[in-house]
Amino acid sequence: MSIGVSPGAAAGPVARLGLPPTLPTTVPEARADDAVRAATALEETAVELERRAKLAGPEAAEVLTAAAMMARDPALAGNIRDLVGQGVPAAWAVDRAIGGYRDLLANAGPYMAERVADLDDIRDRAVARLLGVPMPGLPSPGHPYVLVARDLAPADTALLDPSVVLALVTELGGPTSHTAILAKSLGIPAVVACAAAGSFVDGQVVVVDGDSGAVTPDPTAAQLDEVTERQVARARRTALTGPGRTKDGHPVALLANIGGPTDLPADIEGVGLFRTEFLFLDRTEAPTVAEQRAVYREVLAPLAGRKVVVRTLDAGADKPVPYACPDPEDNPALGVRGLRTSWRRPELLRDQLEALALAANDTGAEPWVMAPMVATAAEAAGFAAVAREHGIGKVGVMIEVPAAALRADAVLAEVDFVSIGTNDLAQYTFAADRQLGALAELLDPWQPALLDLIAATARAGARAGKPVGVCGEAASDPRLAPVLVGLGIDSLSMAPVSVADVRAALAEHTLDQCREIAAAVLAAGTAEQAREAAARLG
Structure with a gap:
C-alpha cells in the first residue's frame, strides 16, 4: 500500500x-597503491557528506554527519587494508568490507538496520570514485x-x-x-x-x-x-497567518521542531521540540557546560517570551554516542537510550540541566525541559527531581512508550506537562520498525490503537489540568490535526514548513466539530475507516 x-x-x-556502480565481472590485478586509493576514496566520501551536511537542514545534517563518521570508521579501514594485502583490488576491497558491515547491521535489530541505506550510499560513492564512473x-x-x-x-x-x-x-x-x-x-x-x-x-x-x-x-x-486547482486552493488556504486556533477561536499552539540555533523560523509561536543531540554527536567526549550554555543561549534569546520545549539528550539506538552508550546491545531500540543513558552517566544529564538553567538566566527565557524514553512514573519523578534541583521551572517527559501512555495519570502527577512522540509510540505499540517499508501500514498515525493511547494521555492531562502536546510526525498532518485537537491535545509541533497547512485545517473547524470528528475516528476499526470517517465529517 x-x-x-x-x-x-x-x-x-x-x-x-542514478544507479549505483557495478563492479566489472573481470577482476583486475591489484595495484601497489590500492590501500591508499581506497582510503582516499572513503575520506573524499566523508568530506562530501560533511559538505552536504553544512548545506542541509538540521535533521538532514545529523544523519549525514553520522554517515561521514561511518565512512571514517577505523575498523572498516583496517578490514579494507587486510583485503588489499591479500591481493584484492581497491574497489572490490571496499565493496567486500562494507558488505560485511552491511550484513551485520541488517541483522542487528531494526534501529541498526536503518543504517544499511547509509552504508550502501557510502559504498556506492567510494566505488564510483575508484572505478572512475559517474557518481550515483x-x-x-x-x-x-x-x-x-x-x-x-x-x-x-x-x-x-x-x-x-x-x-x-x-x-x-x-x-x-x-x-x-x-x-x-x-x-x-x-x-x-x-x-x-x-x-x-x-x-x-x-x-x-x-x-x-x-x-x-x-x-x-x-x-x-x-x-492545478488543488495547488491554487492550497496556496489560498495556507496564506492565513497568525497563531493556531479553531474556527471558533479555541487556541492550539502551532510550534516548530528544530535541531539547533540555525534552524529558527522567523515567524513561529514557539518551539515544541528542540533536539539537543547535535551537540553530542560526532565527538569523542561530551560538550562542556560552557559549550552547551552558549548554544542554548542562541536558541532561547530570540524566543524569550515564547514557549520553548527542550528535549534532553536522546542518545542510543539510531543516534550513536559512544561515550554515553558504550556497550553493544542485541536490540538497541529496546536498550539503553534516552533518559536511560543517565543511569550510567548521570553527569551528562546534570551538566545539560545546569547549562539550560544558566542559559535561561542569561536570556530571561523559561525553557520547558523534557526527558525522552520515559516508561514509568518513577522515572518521571526521578527526572523531575533532578531538573528542579537545577532550577528548571517547567519539567516534562515524552510519552513514546505505551506503558507511560497507559499510566499517564501517574506520570502527569510527577511533572508539569507531557509531549507525545507518535513516531516511537507507534513503533512500540505495534512492534514494528518505523523504518521498515513492509510494515508502513502498521505505523500509520491513523491506526485506532495509536489514537486510543493519544486520547488516553489527553484525558489524563485534562484531569490533571496540565498541557499535553504532540511532537511526532502525526502533528504535521493537516487532516489529522482536527482529530488531535478533538482528542484534547493542546499544542502541535512540526517541521516549520507544515505549519501553514495545519493552521488552515484547524481554522476550518470549530472545537465541537473537532470533537465530533475525533469521536467518529475513535469508533473506527481500521486506519482506512478512520480516514474515511474524518473525511465524511470534515
Whole structure:
C-alpha cells in the first residue's frame, strides 16, 4: 500500500535516481597503491557528506554527519587494508568490507538496520570514485521532474531542490523514514512504499498525491487540471497567518521542531521540540557546560517570551554516542537510550540541566525541559527531581512508550506537562520498525490503537489540568490535526514548513466539530475507516 508522507499534489515527468556502480565481472590485478586509493576514496566520501551536511537542514545534517563518521570508521579501514594485502583490488576491497558491515547491521535489530541505506550510499560513492564512473544520485534532465527511486540515501534527500523536484516517489520507506521526514521538511509532496514505482520510466508523466498516497501514471487532461486547482486552493488556504486556533477561536499552539540555533523560523509561536543531540554527536567526549550554555543561549534569546520545549539528550539506538552508550546491545531500540543513558552517566544529564538553567538566566527565557524514553512514573519523578534541583521551572517527559501512555495519570502527577512522540509510540505499540517499508501500514498515525493511547494521555492531562502536546510526525498532518485537537491535545509541533497547512485545517473547524470528528475516528476499526470517517465529517 502506497503511503503519502508529505502533503500536496504535483504532476510532472519521471526522472529516476542514478544507479549505483557495478563492479566489472573481470577482476583486475591489484595495484601497489590500492590501500591508499581506497582510503582516499572513503575520506573524499566523508568530506562530501560533511559538505552536504553544512548545506542541509538540521535533521538532514545529523544523519549525514553520522554517515561521514561511518565512512571514517577505523575498523572498516583496517578490514579494507587486510583485503588489499591479500591481493584484492581497491574497489572490490571496499565493496567486500562494507558488505560485511552491511550484513551485520541488517541483522542487528531494526534501529541498526536503518543504517544499511547509509552504508550502501557510502559504498556506492567510494566505488564510483575508484572505478572512475559517474557518481550515483540525483538526475539533471534540465527541467523540473518527479524523482522516482527504489529508496533514497539521506545524502540525496538532503539536497533536493523544491524548485526542481516536483514530487518524490520511492518503492521502499515508511511514514517516519529519513526520506519521509526530510521530504516533509522541504515541502515536497512525497509517497513511499509504492510498489508500482519500479515500473515508471524516465519521461513518463505521473500525478503524485502526497495526501492520499496515490500515484497516477499517464494522467488525463482533466486529472492534470485537478492538480492545478488543488495547488491554487492550497496556496489560498495556507496564506492565513497568525497563531493556531479553531474556527471558533479555541487556541492550539502551532510550534516548530528544530535541531539547533540555525534552524529558527522567523515567524513561529514557539518551539515544541528542540533536539539537543547535535551537540553530542560526532565527538569523542561530551560538550562542556560552557559549550552547551552558549548554544542554548542562541536558541532561547530570540524566543524569550515564547514557549520553548527542550528535549534532553536522546542518545542510543539510531543516534550513536559512544561515550554515553558504550556497550553493544542485541536490540538497541529496546536498550539503553534516552533518559536511560543517565543511569550510567548521570553527569551528562546534570551538566545539560545546569547549562539550560544558566542559559535561561542569561536570556530571561523559561525553557520547558523534557526527558525522552520515559516508561514509568518513577522515572518521571526521578527526572523531575533532578531538573528542579537545577532550577528548571517547567519539567516534562515524552510519552513514546505505551506503558507511560497507559499510566499517564501517574506520570502527569510527577511533572508539569507531557509531549507525545507518535513516531516511537507507534513503533512500540505495534512492534514494528518505523523504518521498515513492509510494515508502513502498521505505523500509520491513523491506526485506532495509536489514537486510543493519544486520547488516553489527553484525558489524563485534562484531569490533571496540565498541557499535553504532540511532537511526532502525526502533528504535521493537516487532516489529522482536527482529530488531535478533538482528542484534547493542546499544542502541535512540526517541521516549520507544515505549519501553514495545519493552521488552515484547524481554522476550518470549530472545537465541537473537532470533537465530533475525533469521536467518529475513535469508533473506527481500521486506519482506512478512520480516514474515511474524518473525511465524511470534515
